[in-house]
Amino acid sequence: MDESDSDAEPAPRRGAATDGDDKYPVDGLFMSETEKAEIMAMREVEREQILEERTTEIERQRQNRLLRQMVENEERKTVKKKRSADTAELDDSQRKPARQRATGKAETAMDSLRRARAEKAKRKEDNTRGRDYSPGRQGSDGAESEDDFGRARSRTPEKEEEKEAPLPDLKDFERIRLGRNEFAQVCFTPGFESAITGCYIRIALGPHPETGVEQYRMAVIKGFSSSRPYALTGPQGAFVTDQYVKASHGKAVKEFPFIAASSGKFTD
Incomplete structure (x- = not known):
């Protein structure tokens, strides 16, 4: 055959x-x-x-x-x-554009997160330097000489320039969040698994036993697996898939169908 x-x-x-x-x-x-x-x-x-x-x-x-x-x-x-x-x-040359389209969202989100953290660190460093070298701290004898200014700068601790970037806030995580709609768009594109591993999803846990308000948790994507088929709706309509996302909240890692990923934004 x-x-x-x-x-x-x-x-x-x-x-x-x-x-x-x-x-x-x-x-x-x-x-x-x-x-x-x-x-x-x-x-x-x-x-x-x-x-x-x-x-x-x-x-x-x-x-x-x-x-x-x-x-x-x-x-x-x-x-x-x-x-x-x-x-x-x-034909690897034809595959690259498709892979870039699939990974573009995740790569752009990760780049945005890194850029935002770098900008925060730079602003904090600039503010610290501005306080250290304000006019009120240049001495009581008038303008400092070039040599004095050089010595003043040399007293700045090196660790001020090596401070770690600040922790990301909720907006940073929102940039790399995926919902069921995003999964439906890329789940059949080669390479999407590695591209979005490390991004985040918003998982529904059900209503609160006392208030009845729906509860959600932020979870980080650890990988993917296959299990019982289920229906998912994408740009071209409904289709069936057996793909599941492995996500962790704290130390626990669980498998969820893509439809369990909420399309809502992260909240406090």
Whole structure:
């Protein structure tokens, strides 16, 4: 079997999908007009029992068809994902723009966080230097000589220039927060896992037992895993995925479906 045959999308199971569709062509409950007349002529108890059994059978067949359809859709998506991965490996130059689009949000957010922290550190350092070298502290004998100014600067502790950047505030974390909508946009793009690991999500814990107000926790993304499939809505509509995010709050690490990531902003 050549490669094109092995990568072909699974053919629809038409025989299986139509099982029972034509079994009861009359009113969806009877095999023929003759059978309908016979059943309708039965005593009420017998008639209702047969109709109930038919209804249960038809509903079970309908559910089986829906389940088979979901499985077929998942198989098609798996084939498409494999083709996309194969194409990306064969042409790295075409993969880079897609990867950059997927990682752009996370990279930009991380850069913004670093830049904001650096700016805070610089402002704090400038304010400290301004206090150290204010006009009131230059001495009572008038303007300092160049040599005096040099000595004054030399007395500044080196640690003033090596102070660590201040701790990030809530706005900094908000820049690298992802919600269910962001996950839906990038979850099938190669390389998204490593790009957004280290970012944050807002997880709903349920209502408070006393106030009834919905509770949320900030959690950092540690990685990803696969588990039971679920539905997620993206820019192109609803789709099914089995991807889960591993996130930690404190020392605990738990797995959450992407739909559990709130789209709301972090609050105090």
